[in-house]
Amino acid sequence: MDRETYHHGDLKQALIHNGLLLLNEKGIEKFSLRKVASMCGVSHNAPYKHFKDKDELINEIIIEVWKKFNLALLEVTELYPNKPKLQIIEMGKAYVKFMVENPEHFKLMFLSDNVYSIRIEDDKFYSDKDSAFGVFKDSSERYFKEINLNKNLYMQKTLTMWSLVHGIAILIAKKSIEYNGDYLVLVERMIKSSI
Amino acid sequence: MDRETYHHGDLKQALIHNGLLLLNEKGIEKFSLRKVASMCGVSHNAPYKHFKDKDELINEIIIEVWKKFNLALLEVTELYPNKPKLQIIEMGKAYVKFMVENPEHFKLMFLSDNVYSIRIEDDKFYSDKDSAFGVFKDSSERYFKEINLNKNLYMQKTLTMWSLVHGIAILIAKKSIEYNGDYLVLVERMIKSSI
DNA sequence: ACAATAAGTTTACAGTGTCAACATTTAATG
DNA sequence: CATTAAATGTTGACACTGTAAACTTATTGT
Numbered sequence: 001m002d003r004e005t006y007h008h009g010d011l012k013q014a015l016i017h018n019g020l021l022l023l024n025e026k027g028i029e030k031f032s033l034r035k036v037a038s039m040c041g042v043s044h045n046a047p048y049k050h051f052k053d054k055d056e057l058i059n060e061i062i063i064e065v066w067k068k069f070n071l072a073l074l075e076v077t078e079l080y081p082n083k084p085k086l087q088i089i090e091m092g093k094a095y096v097k098f099m100v101e102n103p104e105h106f107k108l109m110f111l112s113d114n115v116y117s118i119r120i121e122d123d124k125f126y127s128d129k130d131s132a133f134g135v136f137k138d139s140s141e142r143y144f145k146e147i148n149l150n151k152n153l154y155m156q157k158t159l160t161m162w163s164l165v166h167g168i169a170i171l172i173a174k175k176s177i178e179y180n181g182d183y184l185v186l187v188e189r190m191i192k193s194s195i
Numbered sequence: 196m197d198r199e200t201y202h203h204g205d206l207k208q209a210l211i212h213n214g215l216l217l218l219n220e221k222g223i224e225k226f227s228l229r230k231v232a233s234m235c236g237v238s239h240n241a242p243y244k245h246f247k248d249k250d251e252l253i254n255e256i257i258i259e260v261w262k263k264f265n266l267a268l269l270e271v272t273e274l275y276p277n278k279p280k281l282q283i284i285e286m287g288k289a290y291v292k293f294m295v296e297n298p299e300h301f302k303l304m305f306l307s308d309n310v311y312s313i314r315i316e317d318d319k320f321y322s323d324k325d326s327a328f329g330v331f332k333d334s335s336e337r338y339f340k341e342i343n344l345n346k347n348l349y350m351q352k353t354l355t356m357w358s359l360v361h362g363i364a365i366l367i368a369k370k371s372i373e374y375n376g377d378y379l380v381l382v383e384r385m386i387k388s389s390i
Numbered sequence: 391a392c393a394a395t396a397a398g399t400t401t402a403c404a405g406t407g408t409c410a411a412c413a414t415t416t417a418a419t420g
Numbered sequence: 421c422a423t424t425a426a427a428t429g430t431t432g433a434c435a436c437t438g439t440a441a442a443c444t445t446a447t448t449g450t
Contacts, residue, residue, distance in 0.1 A: 005415090006413090006414055006415055006428080006429060006430095007414085007415060007416080007427090007428060007429070008428080008429080011428080011429090032405080032406065032407090033406080033407065033408090034405080034406065034407080042429075042430095043429070043430050043431075044406095044407090044430095044431095045408080045409090045429085045430070045431080046428075046429060046430080048407095048408075048409090049427075049428050049429070050428090053407075053408075054406095054407065054408090107305075107306060110302075110305050110306075110365065110369070111302060111305075111306065113369070113370070114369055114370050114371045116371070117370065117371050117372065117373055118366075118371060118372050118373065119373040120372060120373065120374045120375070121375070153388070156384060156385065156388060157388070159372075159381075159385065160359065160385045160388065160389055162362070162366070163359055163362030163363045163366055163385065164355065164358055164359045164362055164389075165362065166361070166362035166365050166366060167357070167358030167359055167360065167361035167362030167363075167365070168358045168362075170305065170361055170362070170365065171313075171357070171358055171361060174305070174308070174309055175308070175309050175312065176309045176311070176312050176313060177312065177313050177315060177354075178312055178313065178314040178315065179315045180315070180316070186354075189351060190351065190354065190355045190358065193348070193351060193352070193355065194355055194359075194389060198398095200446090201397080201398060201399095201444090201445055201446055202396085202397060202398070202445085202446060202447080203397080203398080206397080206398090227436080227437065227438085228437080228438065228439090229436080229437065229438080237398075237399095238398070238399050238400075239399095239437095239438090239439095240398085240399070240400080240439080240440090241397075241398055241399080243438095243439075243440090244396075244397050244398070245397090248438075248439075249437095249438065249439090
């Protein structure tokens with residue numbers, strides 16, 4: 001060991017941080033606990049003092065990714081306060097942008113079991129206030145009230161819009177669509193025509 | 196070796212077949228070339244006579260999964276000949292059903308790089324005739340002609356519907372939606388309201 | 391018939407996740 | 421403070437992994 005202190009100081013966070021870097025560089029297939037440990041300048045078994053096993057570290061990294069994602073969507077809404085329709089459109093674009101620009105993040109998010117989930121009960125959604133859907137739902141709720149949409153339809157419409165954005169993001173991020181142009185224009189058109 | 200013949204006979208297909216079984220049972224994380232080889236009753240290096248490396252085998256398995264998926268969608272359309280609207284709705288439901296019932300298939304399909312892709316050029320889609328989208332597009336094209344939709348909008352609408360189905364499938368298959376009821380009803384309502 | 395090739399096997403090696411035993415530092419307690 | 425417990429490191433071992441090389445056996449083409 002070439003550290004000057006025996007204890008690392010903040011190994012847990014360092015493992016998550018470097019783990020995310022490695023994951024982005026090599027992909028999940030080539031991701032290795034021992035490599036992350038060595039990136040942190042620590043022996044190959046040190047991680048076990050902070051995580052039960054490899055999966056537990058990966059899960060914490062994934063949670064970190066979700067936080068980044070939620071933040072990216074939240075930031076956009078703050079650019080257009082009191083304009084829920086614009087917020088919806090821009091969140092959709094931000095969503096797709098995030099997935100396209102971070103393809104490894106994207107794979108992780110879809111591989112993992114859900115960290116946030118949407119609960120549907122009677123005529124209400126339940127979801128974490130700080131989840132991406134939570135943010136989206138708020139804008140959607142305001143917009144559909146604004147245009148006096150039937151309350152029955154509002155929930156269905158919100159879910160549909162949210163699904164649509166997911167679908168577009170996947171198709172584009174996975175390059176299942178070859179489109180010789182600005183994909184964000186495509187996204188905007190699709191959202192506008194469905195809203 | 197406990198085989199009676201030195202040569203296996205059809206090892207390549209056996210590897211793909213057993214590989215798919217193993218993948219479904221253990222998931223991609225625990226998938227191992229050596230396990231597949233032993234399932235086929237063959238030494239751990241035999242697969243290298245048929246596949247360059249592990250990735251190449253996995254890729255061929257994924258292609259197999261896509262074929263199954265395409266078939267599942269095609270079957271449904273054949274149940275409702277000359278009823279394009281019904282075909283669209285039922286394909287959407289079949290899509291989601293396939294993903295929910297085969298969660299490991301689902302993960303594989305979204306992890307892999309695209310095997311089929313949709314090319315958008317001018318005002319036309321190009322895609323493999325036997326791809327899921329190819330099948331979907333045919334029904335969509337017929338339906339939107341039937342209702343005399345503006346040709347400009349038809350492509351956009353088709354892509355939107357296809358995205359929507361993807362999004363719903365992901366949300367439900369990943370259990371990002373907790374819904375205490377028949378999810379296929381949910382799918383049907385969402386498609387109908389957007390078509 | 392026999393050489394070339396295809397399709398298996400065995401051996402070897404570096405990398406992996408994880409366990410157990412040990413070492414060092416920090417925190418808690420008398 | 422001194423001593424002990426707990427937290428956080430390290431080392432060594434093990435079984436398992438992917439893959440390369442050298443070898444063996446069967447099949448095929450001339």
